[in-house]
Amino acid sequence: MKNGKTGINRRSFLERTGMVIAGMTIIPSHFPDGSEKGEASVSSDNFARKILSGSDSVNAGVVTGWDNKWWESEPLRIVEFEKGYEFREKFALLDDLGANVEHATRFTDTAPGTSFLDAHNLFSGKKVNFGSLEDYLAEAHMKGIKVIIYFNVHAIEINYARKHPDWQQIKDDGRPIEDVYSVDSSFCINSPWREEVFKTLRTLSAYNIDGIFYDGPIFFAGTCHCGSCGSLYHDRYGRDLPSKTKLSTGSDNSSWHDLLEFQSDSIETFLRESNRILKNARSSILLYMNGNTLAPSWPTGRVNRKIIRETDILGAEGGFLYGSLKEPIYKPGAMAKLLETQAGGKPTVVFDAAKQGPWSFSTLPAGEISLLYSQTITHQANVWLAISAVDNLHDNEISTIKKFNRFIAKNPDPFFRTRSMAGTALVWPQESGNYYQGSSVPLTDFTREIKPEKAGNTEEEFYGFYKGLSANHVPFDVLDEEALTSDLSRYELLVLPNVTCLSREQAAKIRDFVNKGGNIISSFEISAYDETGNKRAEPWLSDVLGIEKAGDLFGPLAWDYVAPADRDHFILKGIKNQFLIAPGYGLKVRATGRTPVVFCKPLPGSYSGSPQITDTPFIVENTFGKGKSLYFAGTFGGSLFRYNFPEYYSMLENMVNEYTAPFVRLFNAPSSVEVNIRKKENYIYVYLVNFTSEMKRPIRKIIPCQNIGIEVPVTQKIREVRSLWQSKKLKYTESNGKVTFRLDQIEDYDVIRIIT
DSSP: OOOGGGOOOOOOHHHHHTSOOTTOOEEOEEOTTSOEESOSOOOHHHHHHHHHTTOOSOEESOOOOTTTOGGGSSOOEEEEESSOOOHHHHHHHHHHHTOSEEEETTBTTSSTTOHHHHHHTTSOOOOBOTTTHHHHHHHHHHTTOEEEEEEEOSOEEHHHHHTOGGGBOBBTTSOBOOOBTTTEEOBOTTSTHHHHHHHHHHHHTTSOOOEEEEEOOOOOTTBOOOHHHHHHHHHHHSSOOOOOSSOOOSSOOHHHHHHHHHHHHHHHHHHHHHHHHHHHHOTTOEEEEEOOOSSOSTTTOOOHHHHTTSSSEEEEEEEEEETTOOSOTTHHHHHHHHHHHHHTTSOEEEEEEEEEETOTTOOOOHHHHHHHHHHHHHTTOEEEEEESOGGGOOHHHHHHHHHHHHHHHHOOGGGSSOEEOOSEEEEOOTTHHHHOTTOOBOOOSSOOOBOOSSSOOHHHHHHHHHHHHHHTTOOOEEEOGGGGGSOOTTOSEEEESSOOBOOHHHHHHHHHHHHTTOEEEEETTTTOBOTTSOBOSSOTTHHHHTEEOOOOEEOOOSSOEEEESOTTSGGGTTOOOSSEEOOSOEEOOEESSEEEEEEEOOOSSTTSOOOOEEEEEEEEEEEETTEEEEEESBOHHHHHHHHOOHHHHHHHHHHHHHHOOOSOEEESOOTTEEEEEEEETTEEEEEEEEOOBOSSSSOOOBOOEEEEEEEEEOSSOOOEEEETTTTEEOOEEEETTEEEEEEEEEOSEEEEEEEO
16 A cells, blocks of 8 residues: 555545546447437546446447447457358357357458468358358348458459559569468559459448458558559658668658558558448448557558547457467457557457467467457457367367357446546557567567567567566556547556657656656656657656666676665565666666666676676656656566566565555455456446466466455445356455455456445
8 A cells, every 4th residue: 555655646536436548538428219318528526426426427438329330239259260161050159159240251252362261261161152141141140140241451362463463562672462471462452452342342231241340451561662552652742652671760760650651541541431331331330450469550550549530349469379379478458458548439359369370270278268258358358259160179168168258248247338447557659669679570460570679679568567567466557658648647657668759748748647646667768769769868758757868778687686775665675685686678877866776787697706786776766746756777577578587576566556556455366366447337347367377378277266355445335246257146344445355266257246
């Protein structure tokens, strides 16, 4: 619990629960009967009172026309089969698995030449075309299953592509791209091919389809230099297209910035025209696409903030796993949290695949599928699950899919239009990934892995803090840089893991947040660059961080140490070590704030004597206005991500306890249980995701945890506490504004509903 010496203006539980997620707008809500409740705008205090009193009169986000927008009426449980089945057999399987939506991937009349369809023809089964579509839709709708047509707009069979060379994406060297998935080409959405796509949309929209899913569109890394792109770019900027082979490295990044804007705007325009065609035909036809993951947007041109302006759901492949599964186990949850921030109130979906890529017809075991589901739904995203074939699944996998889908169907409220109650937010440095040389590109179905060119890997820094917060049972949201310009007053703590590229406005909002009583934790080259990657003489936030004269990077520190310089500082609580392990890289700064931990002089070898303490700051704490800053002059998050140093977990726990008032406490829970807390009307939901498992991946089985105590602050009399997963009431006690209860066991997952 935070003590009074920080001088922070604590926001009450009432005030903090009354705010909407950063980036959302409060507008009148529309309900299925067409009625409208609430005011167009309300004060934050009044809004808080209405939420905690259980009033329905104000909702966060954009909610309009539920009559037509069926995707906004309940959580979606989307299943896609990669094996072909006869109609009746297929819909019986979907119904048995608990799906309410399917992707028709074996529809043969969408994108001519798409190799995806050829790959799916490896299995027998009845194909769907315009001749059979009417019967297909009737059969699905009779079973209560919505049908979304899968439309591949990124992978084109080579022979078909070569018949239309002016449609192909062209690489910097003038050659067409013909190595997509090693064997395919790709068409450019700025070429005349777009009219063929639109023609197909008009034909499809004449049928009673429920939606279109675009797989793509994207610009591949190194493309596109086709004639259409070149002409459009020259008309807009008056110069030739620059290269897009790798992240820009120049001191003036204007051409790189213009290229990224041009490509993301091209996708946005393509989506706008697509959606106009569909909605003109029938407003109930859904459009969405495969958006950007937790990765830089420059390799593909996909910018989620633009995509969602022209589509109905924001989605990304947060649950696609590859190779030796070295990706963070928290990947689906992190993706869902970021999508919620970027969607501006519209629904989201995390694309999960029950396979271990690149083996498309492999199957993940039950434990991995469980974690895909539990993380996705906890953070309010709809579930899309790809299955190669039901025949490939074992009983445990089938049972897990059924259990989660039926649980969602039986208990939709916790997963639909709830509001986060977290007082902490972790920032994903989206724009930094496009301009900072320390950013990396992960392996996906659309991008090859690209290693960072310098220290400060933004992905590792982010996931290190993510892992540390989760392991310390801290509920938190995930924001991007754009969200920093909205109202941040609902948060007590912002965590900024090497968020290097900030605009003047974004830096000013952070400064104002701290000045008014908020707190920040940050690391390494925070705010050292402007929004397009131009290095600043001094970081934007030097005065907030309590540093000056940020100097050179140093490292790698392979076997080196930092040392306590102020044993009484809260960050060292419970840490007795004479020396602590140093992060991989450091940044030379001069501190104007308090310095509890400093770097030691680098050792020539791991057995080269005792470390020598220097006066180079590693941690700087600073008071700025009514708030506090805790700054790491090194890659703290990246080292936590890579090496799991116990003292790093302890330091992060000490910081959070000092700077926030907890919304939920767990007792006797291992660090492998993640907790989140959200609210809807007079319901408080506590979500528990159990990561406890065997010490290897893929995870075959989740190991249950016993006798977990939970404490939640409340402002109203409690009427009931219930475990929804176990479907039973829990005994509880109320005292001093808190409700306390105990779970005898948590299996894979649980949601505790508290009714006030």
